[in-house]
Amino acid sequence: MYPSPFEYHRAASVQDAVALLGKYGDAAKVIAGGHSLLPLMKLRLAQPRHLIDVRRISGLNGIHEDRGAMVIGAATPHASLEASALLRQRLPIVSEAAALIGDAQVRNMGTIGGSLAHADPAADLPAVVLALGAEVVVLGPRGTRTVPADDFFVDLMTTALGPGELITEIRLPFPPAGSGAAYEKHPHPASRYAVAGSAALLTLSGGKVTAARVAVTGLGKKASRAKAVEAALLGKPGDAASLATAAEKATDGLALRSDAQLPEPYRRSLAVTYTRRALLAAAKRATG
Numbered sequence: 001m002y003p004s005p006f007e008y009h010r011a012a013s014v015q016d017a018v019a020l021l022g023k024y025g026d027a028a029k030v031i032a033g034g035h036s037l038l039p040l041m042k043l044r045l046a047q048p049r050h051l052i053d054v055r056r057i058s059g060l061n062g063i064h065e066d067r068g069a070m071v072i073g074a075a076t077p078h079a080s081l082e083a084s085a086l087l088r089q090r091l092p093i094v095s096e097a098a099a100l101i102g103d104a105q106v107r108n109m110g111t112i113g114g115s116l117a118h119a120d121p122a123a124d125l126p127a128v129v130l131a132l133g134a135e136v137v138v139l140g141p142r143g144t145r146t147v148p149a150d151d152f153f154v155d156l157m158t159t160a161l162g163p164g165e166l167i168t169e170i171r172l173p174f175p176p177a178g179s180g181a182a183y184e185k186h187p188h189p190a191s192r193y194a195v196a197g198s199a200a201l202l203t204l205s206g207g208k209v210t211a212a213r214v215a216v217t218g219l220g221k222k223a224s225r226a227k228a229v230e231a232a233l234l235g236k237p238g239d240a241a242s243l244a245t246a247a248e249k250a251t252d253g254l255a256l257r258s259d260a261q262l263p264e265p266y267r268r269s270l271a272v273t274y275t276r277r278a279l280l281a282a283a284k285r286a287t288g
Contacts, residue, residue, distance in 0.1 A: 003041035010053045014139050014168055017054050021164040022141055024050040030166050031055075032075045033109035035102070036118035055111070060168065063087060068174055069135075070094075074113025074167040082107060091172055093181040093199065097128045100185060102192045113167040116152065119159050119222060121257070122193035126153055126223035128183055130215035131199035134172045140165030156221040176211075179203040180285025184277040185218070186270050194218035195262065196270035198226070198250065200278040202238065204286045209233045209242075214279070219271055220254050228252035229275060238283040247276035 011017035021028055029048035031037055032055045040046040054060060060075035063084050070091050072081070081087060081098035088095045101107055101115075101124055115125045116136060126149075129136070134149040141164045152160050161167070175181065185197030196218045203211035212233040217223040228249035236242040250271040258264040 001042050001044065003038070004044060004047045004049075006041075006048055007050050008053065009050060011057055014054070014057055014060065014166070017052055017057065017166055018139055018141060018164055020050070020052045021166065024052075025163070028052055030117070032111040032114045033077065033106075034114075035106050035110040036114055036120060054166065060113075065090070066171075070172040070174065072112055072170045072172070074169055075111050076113075078102075078107040078110050078112065078115075079104070081112060090174065091132070091181070093128060093132070093183050093201075094172065097124045097183040097199070100124055100183075100187065100192070106192075112170060116170070117159060117161060117167055119153050119157050120193065121156060121220065121222050122188070122195070122197075122218040123223070124183065124185065124194055124197060124217065127194075127197055127199040127215040127217035129170060129172070130223055130225055131181060131183075131201045131213045132172045132175075133201075133213060134170055136167055137169045137171060138165045139168050144168070146171075150225065153222045153224075158222075175201055176203055178205055178286055179211075180282040180288070182278045182281030182285065184274045184281065186274055196267060196274050198271065198275040198278040200275070200282040202233070202279065202282040202286050204238045204283065207237055207239075209236055209238050214250075214275065216250060216254070216271055216275065219251060219256050219267060221257075224254060226250050226252075226254075226275065229279075233279075238287065240280060243279040243283060244276050247272050247279055250275040 028050040078098040181201040183199040185194040201213040212230045214226040232246035
């Protein structure tokens with residue numbers, strides 16, 4: 001299908017983009033890579049009358065360190081995350097998760113800011129930023145504000161972005177010494193979205209888990225913290241048996257999606273399996 005008619009605007013700056021969003025209001029959508037928005041437009045599930053392109057805005061694309069955090073511009077493509085030597089050295093979970101997104105064309109066009117703003121319930125990067133305790137920096141008519149990742153994902157394809165706001169960068173704090181992080185997923189064979197995915201960040205001291213952040217994707221209406229897993233890990237040994245026991249709680253407190261092709265018990269089994277794998281990989285990094 002073809003999308004409904006729209007006008008295309010190339011923003012010259014983030015301030016220009018905010019002004020255009022203010023001018024056109026609910027009739028406008030921000031576009032960077034387009035791999036999330038354009039399919040919805042072709043199906044006419046989204047019918048914006050104005051598209052505001054932010055991909056070429058200077059300063060929205062790039063990766064650098066700043067004050068104990070990795071800072072990623074919102075228009076940075078997934079392929080750049082995958083290829084970044086800096087990320088591979090300091091936060092390899094981000095590069096590894098990006099490498100699992102779609103195919104090469106999707107990774108070259110899709111952006112981290114677009115993925116987070118779209119908030120698809122089976123996307124990879126929302127779970128990763130939740131596990132890492134990221135902050136999402138947004139700019140709007142009232143200026144800049146910072147939203148913790150824990151508060152950013154609100155509901156199905158719904159975020160904390162307000163009217164006229166857009167993401168400018170994502171700040172990923174560096175974990176403390178003795179930490180390791182990993183992302184594992186069971187991909188859909190066609191779309192490569194996560195049927196079930198889990199991101200884990202563990203901190204170990206003296207062989208025991210002193211801090212844990214675990215997030216799952218593909219299971220419910222949005223990526224979510226697996227807080228029952230986190231609670232089960234604290235103070236426990238970082239061995240395979242303890243990690244497997246904690247992983248059994250991967251879906252506790254979550255309302256799981258279910259359909260004819262993937263009934264709820266099978267989705268739960270996948271969630272437990274991939275959470276266990278993520279925990280094992282994170283613990284290995286923390287002790288390695």
